[in-house]
Amino acid sequence: MNTTQEINPQLLETLIPEMPVINTGSLTAEQRAFYDREGYLVLPSLLSHDELKPVREALEQKVSEIAESLRADGLITDKRENDPFETRLVNLFKKLTEADFLKYGRSWRDLYPGYFHLMSNSKILDAVESLIGSEIFANPVYNARPKVPGVAAGAVPWHQDRSYWPSANWNPVITVWIPLVDTNKVNGCLHVWPRTHKTRLVEYHSETHTGTGYTEIDLKEEADRHAVALPVKAGSAILFNDRCIHMSTPNKSDHVRWSVDLRYQPTGQERMNQYGVGFLARSRAFPNRVATLEDWQAGRDEHEV
Numbered sequence: 001m002n003t004t005q006e007i008n009p010q011l012l013e014t015l016i017p018e019m020p021v022i023n024t025g026s027l028t029a030e031q032r033a034f035y036d037r038e039g040y041l042v043l044p045s046l047l048s049h050d051e052l053k054p055v056r057e058a059l060e061q062k063v064s065e066i067a068e069s070l071r072a073d074g075l076i077t078d079k080r081e082n083d084p085f086e087t088r089l090v091n092l093f094k095k096l097t098e099a100d101f102l103k104y105g106r107s108w109r110d111l112y113p114g115y116f117h118l119m120s121n122s123k124i125l126d127a128v129e130s131l132i133g134s135e136i137f138a139n140p141v142y143n144a145r146p147k148v149p150g151v152a153a154g155a156v157p158w159h160q161d162r163s164y165w166p167s168a169n170w171n172p173v174i175t176v177w178i179p180l181v182d183t184n185k186v187n188g189c190l191h192v193w194p195r196t197h198k199t200r201l202v203e204y205h206s207e208t209h210t211g212t213g214y215t216e217i218d219l220k221e222e223a224d225r226h227a228v229a230l231p232v233k234a235g236s237a238i239l240f241n242d243r244c245i246h247m248s249t250p251n252k253s254d255h256v257r258w259s260v261d262l263r264y265q266p267t268g269q270e271r272m273n274q275y276g277v278g279f280l281a282r283s284r285a286f287p288n289r290v291a292t293l294e295d296w297q298a299g300r301d302e303h304e305v
């Protein structure tokens with residue numbers, strides 16, 4: 001690991017300078033300075049078990065729906081209803097193929113209440129406010145990730161999130177990545193290439209290894225040399241922007257590495273509605289317009305007053 005190495009100046013962002021943010025959020029000056037310098041920030045154990053409960057219930061609901069669908073298709077007879085959260089999905093697909101699994105998607109984006117409640121969580125928004133200010137839009141691109149051992153698409157190659165919206169000439173979009181189980185090098189924790197968060201969009205291609213077409217940067221070997229593994233406990237949060245180069249390794253454990261990645265941006269940026277339903281998550285200027293669960297589920301990104 002070499003976090004002190006400087007980035008090639010030719011890669012540095014030249015588009016739009018980010019606006020300085022007056023810190024009204026929860027991060028300390030040291031945390032903001034670390035984020036600004038390294039391009040990521042770990043908030044250990046930000047959320048308690050109880051605070052994770054709604055999102056966990058959303059994931060359990062999804063797994064139950066998948067179990068029902070597999071049974072209806074005649075692929076399983078036992079829905080494993082009493083299996084633990086950590087292993088039920090593994091057990092459901094134990095005798096099935098990768099293609100059977102990927103039929104349900106490598107990641108999920110359902111309009112379940114648990115996701116909305118997590119995206120609206122005040123501890124998360126307080127941290128994000130420190131980075132982008134108090135007018136916060138929850139970007140429509142959020143993912144629940146059921147990273148199951150043996151499924152190649154669980155490992156995400158080195159990329160910048162921005163490669164998924166390459167025509168964007170605005171910034172930033174902040175990811176808040178939260179695992180529902182403790183993560184480590186065995187179950188495939190998140191890795192970052194520090195100090196890449198001020199780079200422009202680097203060259204990338206569509207990978208063919210997983211059959212799901214992730215974007216992957218061309219500088220893979222260089223990224224491997226700079227990789228910093230971020231093993232964190234359930235309920236911790238890792239913050240980074242859409243230019244920070246990151247990846248995750250395969251899950252070699254016996255359980256699902258459950259995680260969610262949420263995204264936030266200042267309200268002034270394009271809302272990227274083509275990717276799904278985003279919503280006004282916090283506004284000190286227009287608090288009455290903050291979206292409710294009902295607004296979000298109806299596709300309204302603000303509350304009408």
Ligand SMILES: O=C(O)CCC(=O)C(=O)O
Pocket residue numbers: 145147154155156161175177189190246247248259261
């Ligand atoms: O959860 C992972 O393994 C990868 C997450 C990721 O690539 C992202 O949040 O952009």
